[in-house]
Amino acid sequence: MRKVIIIPARYGSTRFPGKPLVYIEGKPMIQHVYERALSSGIKEVWVATDDERILQEVSRFGGKALMTANTHICGTDRIAEASDILGLAPEDIVINLQGDQPFFPAAYFQPLIEPLVSKKAKMTTLATPIKQDEDLTNPNKVKVVLDLQGYALYFSRNLIPYFRPPGEPPLYLKHIGVYAYTKEFLDLFVKLPPGTLELTEKLEQLRALEHGYKIAVSIVSEEVPEIDTPEDLEKLKKIRGL
Template identity: 50%
Template sequence: MLHAIGIIPARYASTRLPGKPLTDLGGKSMIQRVVEQAQKSALSRVVVATDDERILEHVLAFGGEALLTSPDHPSGTDRVYDAYRQLATPADCLVNIQGDEPFIHPEQINSLLQLFSDEPLTQIATLVKPVVDEEELFSPHLPKVVLDAQRNALYFSRHPLPYQRQHPSEHWLEHHRYLRHIGLYAYRPDVLAEITQLPPSSLELAESLEQLRWLENGYRILTAETNLATIGIDTPEDVARALEFLAANPSL
């Protein structure tokens, strides 16, 4: 049986939404909703990794598990590894769950875990989702990904890939099945230890996408496909959308 630990990086500081993990969404904080959704998956354990005492105390108060990590980590990946080292318990894989995805589907987490069960050589796994319209296709905030025949990522970009020279851009979706990246990652612990020691790469700096550092250094990123939509929260407008979603889904 796969022993998988879910770790949720949660920073207090946010330029557009300070204290974002503690934002109230229909009577529960955003971080509580993330934890509760993750606990519905096949994960063996769910832990919040935070740099702030307020978040730590809040998670412990609602019965969750949390650890205080360094405030100096440059990325959530580094915070996940810090937390795993503090846990000092072996795991087959670690899942990095975004702390601003309060409606993440347990099935999405399970689909990544399945890749580690089915493919013993899996190093890193992540999710992809079909692009459904031009707004998604051309948004630089929604990274796209191209895959090889074995569903390993070849490249991630904020620009649509591939470029279709023979067709006007407004017709690209008619002639190619584009995929966007969903930022949920799972790693073998030894691989996570290695990638957190890598310096930023040229491709990563160009696109501002951390996963390009891993590809540029020869790591394989296997993908699973999802058609389930989630709501990431970065702004007050996103909070309003989340509240509308909750109003339409009172069982959540």
């Protein structure tokens, strides 16, 4: 069984054009992400892109990249094509590591993958306790609620679950946008039509739940900074003292 990390990366982001090639601490963002992936111990790491500039930059720092179609509307479709190009078998594991997570902890790959083995899950992701009050009402900080077996019941940009006093408030969980799948389920997922919930919340993972498939969620201790906009990058630089 192969384990492959695929990093989808496109140049034409509407909120942050050229984001993968922005320099952070002397390296382009895509190189940070690639090196974090390698630090997991997983030997196969690929960048899947539709832009020659990103392909050349990955080659420059010694990474592996492949070209995919420029018609994909999301990263999941891109990694599905990449997994076909790589010839993965149905039982192989595909990790979808976002290209805007330059400081993803190497230690988080194991809990991400583990339910695929221990629970025979088909799709997994991560979550972390929310520690900052402003994140509770921030629609860009996606929340998730779980069942007693650790599977996602629902993801929302709104605050869930609703707390009705008295009593102790619940532990609110923030979703971390990284996924692992079996190749077989990834192929199935990208063929499913988006449902009402996905289109309403603009959360692709809801497609699996709407069609009756489970997503196993592992809890990790700290959130992972994501860079969606130039403002996110400036905030990260301040945090890291750059």
